[in-house]
Amino acid sequence: VKMLKLVFISLCVVALCLAKPATRDVSFNDRPIIHTTTGWLQGTTESCGLFCSYYSFRGIPYAAPPVGQNRFRAPQPHPGWSGTRDASEHGASCPSGSRLSRVVNEDCLFLNVYSQDLVGRRAVMVWIHGGSFSGGNGDSFTYGPDHIVDDNVVMVTINYRLGALGFLSTEDQHATGNYGLKDAIMALRWLRANIANFGGDPDNITIFGESAGGAAVHYLLLSPSARGLFHKAISQSGSALNPWAFQTNPRDVAFQLARDLGFNNIQTTEQLINTLRTVDPMRLVEATPGSMDYPIVRGIRPIPFVPSVDPPGTTGDEVFLPRAPIDIMRDGQFTQVPYITGYTSAESLVMIRELLLDPSVFPTVNANPELMVPFWWNVAPGSAAAQSISRQIADFYWNGVQLHNDIREQWTHYLTDLMFVWGIDQTVRLHASRQQQPVFYYRFSFDGSLNMIKRLTLLTAYPGAVHADDIFYLFSVTSIPPPLLPTNEAIMTRRRMEVSFNDRPIIHTTTGWLQGTTESCGLFCSYYSFKGIPYAAPPTGQNRFRAPRPHPGWSGTRDASEHGAGCPSGRNVETNTNEDCLFLNVRLFLVKEVIYLLLSPSARGLFHKAISQSGSALNPWAYQPNPREVAFQLARDLGFPNIQTTEQLINTLRTIEPSRLIQAVPSPMQYPIVRGNFPLPFVPCMDPPGTTGDEVFLPRAPIDIMRDGQFTQVPYIAGYTSAESLVMIRELLLDASVFDVVNANPELMVPYWWNVAPATAQSIARQIADFYWGGVPLHTDIREQWTHYLTDLMFVWGVDQTARMHAARQSQPVYYYRFSFDGTLNMFKRLLLLTAYPGAVHADDLFYLFSVTRFPNILPPTSDAATTRRRMVRLWTNFARFGNPTANQDTLIQVNWARMTNANEFLDIDTQLIPGSNPFQERMAFWNRLEAQYG
Structure with missing residues (x-):
């Protein structure tokens, strides 16, 4: 059979399958089958x-679906079930207000079991996830069992409503x-009835959880209905005595929820529940009411739907908490x-970030200091x-002075104690x-x-561990990649990429033999992976600051199951790095480097x-016109x-430790430029005269x-996201002086690489301000317009x-696009809390091409995000195969993406594919006019 293979070769460090989000790899030759009281399971x-494996059984239903009349009832x-149930995938998450949740469904009562051996009686640890009782799930993306099962313990995680x-x-x-x-x-x-079938000991079960999960563990200690079901308990950063964990009203x-949903005339509780049973579950959780008229600032507000005391007369399986937690504990x-319980040293330090998002907190508290009094105390305001x-x-906490930004850390000490430590200390x-x-x-x-x-x-400038930091020292958190651990952090085992050791392909290359792995990209989808292949000699010693040399090759067969080291960089959160870093894997697209390769005769x-x-290459941050000055500035910065x-300069810099070299990257070379317009010091530059x-x-x-058209002429796609620089709104929160500085010095808006006189700069600045924000002084209400200016300029x-220029000077087609889709996988926008603004920010499009395992991105197959991901992948792979992104049209691709001509053909990638003309034509014409006049 002749197979058409599409191979991408990359100069980066990721091997990705574009067909489906990657899950943990499994060996399909070893699918254990066990029996439970509810049916057979195949894990x-x-x-x-290395040399560590375990059995996994995911998505096991432990209760009937809590739907219909079972909503608002005990499980x-x-x-x-009949037959053998496939237990290879997680079940749906319970509906929540979190927009980062994966597949959700009201039928969500599933648990997951991980065990290294199905024979014997091992200690069992049952994890109850956190999330303010309103979000989260027990999936292994966040709570991977690798480290715990490796200690010969059976680990279980659960979902709960x-x-x-x-x-x-x-x-x-x-x-x-409850x-x-x-x-x-x-x-x-x-679990008591079935855990023995997984190699667990039903008489040695430990429940443990963090945050709301830690409080849930404490509630299970207090509940008479849970007695005899577990034998040890651990509460991390949570207690029933924490004010956010108990609802008194x-x-x-x-009834407030009903009013928020538009049901204003409900009079009885029976009518209320019958009505709420008809509401779509996602609408129900997303309409969760706020702080119930408490005049409380951010960080101290109660959570509306949390545990509460059972109503009088509660009987049977509805019994959970017959009295208030404090009364049960006192008796x-x-x-x-x-029992183990405790907290992190800086639980509420994250509230410093909240202060940046809501600068009104301190003025509000200074004007109304009684807001600091615990809301659950019976003390009249004023x-x-x-x-x-x-x-x-x-x-x-802060010596009685007025709250201000210099004592933000002291404010978080107060919040840490009030919302966490005090209740935990009382509990202990x-x-x-x-x-x-x-x-x-x-x-x-x-x-x-x-x-x-x-x-x-x-928040790394502040000391201590914040809320939930401890989770990363217990679990293999694949939703965020761990960096390489220094030896003094051997408290954690470095996370390794899972591979199937049953199929290790061996191939020959010009530099030697390689043994790769077979990896999974979903059910009935697999691929060969060869990672960490050296393509050049190490650029160390006298090879630093020189073009790469061919690799001399290796003897024997080289293991290609792990990524090679990353090149040293200035990032704080970084993977394994080493100056010996010239490795390739199987394909990650590049950005600005692509256009430089088009321009280089050597490529x-x-x-x-x-x-x-x-x-x-025409983006101002991607080209350095003064590399010599930057190099000497680096030497001065290094002493x-x-x-x-x-x-003398190069000989000296060759002796410097690489990490010190890159961390000493010089400042913006004395350019008086505000945040967001800074040039990058070390980027491509023109060859010196006489280079050979x-x-x-x-x-x-x-x-x-x-x-001159003297570039490699091949089919070419180029484009951008619709709100590239929207991320700068977050930078404005970190540096509130930007607008004041620009208002006082408007010439800072003029491109720094233009050689214009001061009076001319004033005129250009006025034109920019008039065009983008009506010429008014910059202020917080026009932050979005400021980012439009940055998006266009940068x-x-x-x-x-x-x-x-490429379209006008080559016979090969050029395809021009804008990525505008704003959906579940726009992860950068979501992580930066910018969902209130329209559009896709810089790098949001990557999540629609690659399986980014640091973020769980399993989607309902009919969702707009899943469809957009399939379209992006299809457009890009069509282009790689045929040189035309819409060569094969079907139900997924139903438009023709025309090549760019003088008519300015364009494709907008949004919920639908929309052919047309560049919607930013007026903005581009503005800059073209300015450059023609002043550039």
Whole structure:
């Protein structure tokens, strides 16, 4: 059979299959089948590292679907299934307000079991996930079992109902509440009956959880219905005594939800529940009411749907919490088992980020200090008691001064204590004084490479571990890649890429033999992977600052199952790096490098098509006109101010540790430029005069090569995202001085590479301001217009010029596009909390091409995001096969993407594919006119 193979060769470090989001690889030759009380299950065998594997059983239903009349009721036993159930995939997540959730469905009561051996009796650890009782799931993307099962423990994770579906209560028999925690009890009952079949010990079960999961563990200790179902407990950063974890007025919250949904005339609880049972589950959880009229600032607001006391007269399987947590604890009427509980040292440090998003917090509290008084205390706002309490809080935490930005850290200490540590400390003391079983108390303070929440929220300048940082030291979190661990962080085992060791293909290359792996890209989809292939000699020693040399080859067969080291860079969150880093794998598209390869005579004949996404050699950040100045500035920054010659400079820099070299990247070379317009110091530049041989790359400036048409002429796709620089709104939050500086010095808006006099610069700046924001002084209400200016200046204008010049000077087709789709996989926009603004930000399009395993991205197959991903992949692979992205039209591709001519043909990639003309033509004409006049 003749097979058409499409192979992408990359100079980066990722091997990706574009067919479907990658899951953990499994060996399809070892699919264990076991029996449970509800039916037969067929699991998979998975890898947890070299010589480490385990059995995985995912998506096991432990209760009947809580739908229809079972909504707002305790879970019912699952009726079982016939035949053998496939347990290779996670079940649906419970509906939640989180927009980052994967597949969701109200039929969501599933658990997952991971065990290294199905024979014997091993300790069992049951994980209850966090998420404010309103989000999350037990999937292995976030709670991978690798490290725990490797310690010969059976690990279990569960889903439970969330938000209103999990915790709404009318304080009577119509809705008793606490369904999510009753789900956990049902899961524990199922495990007690079945865990032995997975190699677990039903008499040695530990429940553990973090945040809301930690509070859930504590509630299970307090509930009489959970007794005998577990034997040890661990609560991380959560307690029933934390104010966010207990609802004192659930009936009020339930009726408020009905009003928020538009049901204003409901009078009785029976009518309320009957009505809410008819509402779409996603509408129900997304309409969760706010702080129930509490005048409380961000960070202290209660969560509406959380555990509450059972209504009077509750009986049978609806019983969960007959009295308030504090009363049960004071009386010692809880399950007494060995118990670990504690917190991270800087739980609420993340609120510094919230202060950036809502700068009104401190002025509001300064004007209304009684807002600091715990909302659950019976203290009248404005009373003498409220004022006295707030003064004492301010005196204790920040010496009584007015709140301001320099004491943000002290504010978070107050929040950490109020919302976490105080309740946990009370819990420890009450349990330790009322039970014979040991209680162990801890604080997690370690601040290292795996404190990912702290790193993702850009809080590394502050000491301590933030809320949820400890999770990364327990689980293999594949939704975020761990960096290489230094030896003093051996507390964690480095996450390895799972591979199937049953099929290790061996091939020959000009430099030696390679043994790869076979990897999975979904059910009935697999591919060969060869990673870490050296394509050049190490660029170290005298080879630093020289063109690459051919690799000398190797003897024997080289293992190609792991990525090679990444090249040293200035990023704080980085994978394994080494100056010996010239490896290739199987294909990650490039951006600005693509256009430079088109322009370089040295690259001719080495490729046959090209795609540039959001990058061009004409973008101002992608070309360095003064590389010599930057090089000498780097030497001065490294402490070598007296170097006189370039030979002396290079000989000196060859002795510098590579990590020190790249971290000392010089400042913007004295350009008086605001954030977002900074040039990059080390980017491509023109070859020096007299360059010969393999050092030749770019003999003339990019614009000159393009104007003369002296570039590699191949089919070419170029384009951009619709809101490239929208990310700068986040930068404005970090540097509030930007608008003040530009208003005082408007000439800073003029492209720094234009050689214009001060008076001319003033005129240009006025024209820019008039065009983009009506000429008014910059202020926060026109932040979006500011990012339009940055998007055009730093991205779109250069890409547009590139597309036009290539289309006008080559016979091969040029295809021009804009990526505008705004959906579930626009992960950069979502991580930066910019969903309120329209459009796709810089790099959002990558998630529609690649399986980015650091983010769970399994989608309903009929969703707009899934369709857009299939379209993007089809367009790009059609182009790679045929040189025409719409060569094969079908139900997925029903338009013709015309090649670019003088008519400015264009494709907008949105919910639909929309052919037409560039919608930014007016903006591009503005910059073309300015350049013609001043550039």
